[in-house]
Amino acid sequence: NAGVMQNPRHLVRRRGQEARLRCSPMKGHSHVYWYRQLPEEGLKFMVYLQKENIIDESGMPKERFSAEFPKEGPSILRIQQVVRGDSAAYFCASSPPAGAQQYFGPGTRLTVT
Amino acid sequence: GENVEQHPSTLSVQEGDSAVIKCTYSDSASNYFPWYKQELGKRPQLIIDIRSNVGEKKDQRIAVTLNKTAKHFSLHITETQPEDSAVYFCAASIGYGNKLVFGAGTILRVKS
Numbered sequence: 763n764a765g766v767m768q769n770p771r772h773l774v775r776r777r778g779q780e781a782r783l784r785c786s787p788m789k790g791h792s793h794v795y796w797y798r799q800l801p802e803e804g805l806k807f808m809v810y811l812q813k814e815n816i817i818d819e820s821g822m823p824k825e826r827f828s829a830e831f832p833k834e835g836p837s838i839l840r841i842q843q844v845v846r847g848d849s850a851a852y853f854c855a856s857s858p859p860a861g862a863q864q865y866f867g868p869g870t871r872l873t874v875t
Numbered sequence: 876g877e878n879v880e881q882h883p884s885t886l887s888v889q890e891g892d893s894a895v896i897k898c899t900y901s902d903s904a905s906n907y908f909p910w911y912k913q914e915l916g917k918r919p920q921l922i923i924d925i926r927s928n929v930g931e932k933k934d935q936r937i938a939v940t941l942n943k944t945a946k947h948f949s950l951h952i953t954e955t956q957p958e959d960s961a962v963y964f965c966a967a968s969i970g971y972g973n974k975l976v977f978g979a980g981t982i983l984r985v986k987s
Contacts, residue, residue: 795974804964804977805919817972853918862907862926862973866918 766867787856877902881978898965907968
């Protein structure tokens, strides 16, 4: 059973470009969470999604950030017009429908130059 | 909103000694408390968790205790080994869907 997959693992973008981060949950998991980790800090919740639904986006910045989890394919976190402050590690986690345990992917390390 | 405080921020112990990390949470509705270990540049790994209907849980050298009345929970690592060196995060679940609020982390160094 493959774990949570994320790609790319490293992403470099110039200021003003768009970043797309992908997350494939573990097999059988239908809940996806995105967290952001700034250098030498803890993880901050961004958004919680189920298939085709955003359940809780209370941690997402109001502008430039969006997330989706389509019926087919991975969940995508999209950051438009990136700024240097967006540089961070972005982790997704998945959990089964009735479970609380969240398992993390390897993360995408975004660097904005 | 929910807040999770974690102490200490750094902890150095001698190999073989025990290590204890403590967390407090603010939302009395929280009912799930996981602990994650994160090595440099790696993903957070779930090492143990506890639900609010249980006071203590143990898995080999790792144990977690929960005091719901006082709203605090602790991680105990016995017989520490150099490979236990990492950053440890506590978390508390809140709201529908169990989103996690994390503590700021504890850097554990085990000296051999």
